[in-house]
Amino acid sequence: MxxxxxxxxxxxxxxxxxxxxxxxxxxxxxxxxxxxxxxxxxxxxxxxxxxxxxxxxxxxxxxxxxxxxxxxxxxxxxRGMVFQQDAVFPWMSVSRNISYGPRLRGAGKKEQAEIEEKWVDLVGLKGFEDRWPRELSGGMRKRVDIGRVYANDPExxxxxxxxxxxxxxxxxxxxxxxxxxxxxxxxxxxxxxxxxxxxxxxxxxxxxxxxxxxxxxxxxxxxxxxxxxxxxxxxxxxxxxxxxxxxxxxx
Ligand SMILES: Nc1ncnc2c1ncn2[C@@H]1O[C@H](COP(=O)(O)OP(=O)(O)OP(=O)(O)O)[C@@H](O)[C@H]1O
Ligand SMILES: [Mg+2]
Missing domain, CATH: 3.40.50.300 (P-loop containing nucleotide triphosphate hydrolases)
Known part of the structure; x- marks a missing residue:
């Protein structure tokens, strides 16, 4: 099926x-x-x-x-969607952007931190956790975007x-x-x-x-x-x- x-x-x-x-x-x-x-x-x-x-x-x-x-x-x-234009929040750091979905559904601090660590690493943004989107290249912002959608754990x-x-x-x-x-x-x-x-x-x-x-x-x-x-x-x-x-x- x-x-x-x-x-x-x-x-x-x-x-x-x-x-x-x-x-x-x-x-x-x-x-x-x-x-x-x-x-x-x-x-x-x-x-x-x-x-x-x-x-x-x-x-x-x-x-x-x-x-x-x-x-x-x-x-x-x-069902998670990634658009052509970045959908990152300019007022949130890279890691806060990534844990946005889990935070919205009430994930605790510990779970948020685990999710941030996992997805920052998987999308290749280690070392950039605390950066602001404006400090990133277009490719890196796209990584944040993708990490944020994956961190929501869609099917x-x-x-x-x-x-x-x-x-x-x-x-x-x-x-x-x-x-x-x-x-x-x-x-x-x-x-x-x-x-x-x-x-x-x-x-x-x-x-x-x-x-x-x-x-x-x-x-x-x-x-x-x-x-x-x-x-x-x-x-x-x-x-x-x-x-x-x-x-x-x-x-
Ligand atoms: N909300 C809407 N109201 C009316 N027409 C729309 C709307 N959204 C898209 N269209 C029209 O529907 C057609 C298909 O649009 P769509 O954006 O799905 O194409 P696409 O294949 O994604 O094109 P592209 O490769 O340029 O992104 C276009 O002619 C567009 O103008
Ligand atoms: Mg299109």
Whole structure:
């Protein structure tokens, strides 16, 4: 039984009004527990809308989504979302940002400290615990963001172009580290990106959406061995997938 089922999901913004815009049309998807999945597609095809629906920020006009058999309705700690823009609080130190969720649900001082220590380390921010977000680089702020969502202990992580604003080198390091984090935590990730190389590097499966209204155009299983390495990006197997997906998006 897959952990997440997206069933006949359709969404029309402003349904019934003259400006109605159908962005997603009859999306059917299944996500296995612990898998890493990417969603790619041209700008405006509805990727963010789909992810926000899975986060419970929007209700679809038709169809439903299930998490472990239970209908997804509204936001929940079980589904954590990382947005492209940082969502770090500028008035909180790195560690206070990371323990924000646990603090909100009433975790005691000792538990907060344990969570801070664990996630500061896992996202590679050791030594920066007491820094303010303004003192960090874009990549480091993204690490805080990711740590904060993981520290909330969700079952599923929804990430919308989290590395979209980073330079190429930082991006590759973040991808390496996210892969490690995913392997340690074994939590399901659904990752939206424009970057095919990023999708191939990280994913077990890549879902290609067609241009608006988004429909599932293709699902690519990526069989490259784990852990993936930088060198793999240059192999024929990797580049064949990249070429294939690139051609799909071109049309
Ligand atoms: N709240 C809203 N009300 C009306 N239209 C919206 C709303 N949010 C998004 N849209 C429209 O829905 C379409 C899909 O938007 P969405 O943000 O999901 O695309 P996307 O695939 O994430 O694009 P990008 O790759 O540029 O981030 C766009 O045409 C957008 O203008
Ligand atoms: Mg988007």
């Amino acid at each position: 897959p952990e997440i089922i997206v069933d006949k999901l359709t969404h029309t913004f402003g349904k019934g009004t003259p400006g109605a815009l159908t962005v997603l049309d009859d999306i059917n998807l299944q996500f296995e527990s612990g898998s890493f999945n990417s969603i790619v597609g041209t700008s405006g095809c509805g990727k963010s809308t789909l992810l926000k629906m899975m986060a419970g920020l929007f209700t679809p006009t038709d169809g439903q989504m299930l998490l472990d058999g239970e209908e997804i309705k509204g936001t929940s700690r079980r 599923v992580l929804l990430m919308d172009e989290p590395f979209g604003a980073l330079d190429a080198q930082t991006k590759e390091r973040m991808q390496d580290d996210l892969q490690s984090l995913w392997q340690v935590t074994k939590k399901t990730v659904i990752f939206v990106t424009h970057d095919l190389e990023e999708a191939i590097f990280l994913s077990d499966r890549i879902i290609v959406l067609s241009a608006r209204p988004g429909r599932v155009h293709h699902v690519e299983d990526v069989a490259l061995p784990r852990p993936r390495t930088g060198e793999m990006r240059l192999t024929d197997e990797f580049l064949d997938i990249k070429r294939k997906l690139w051609k799909m998006l071109e049309h």
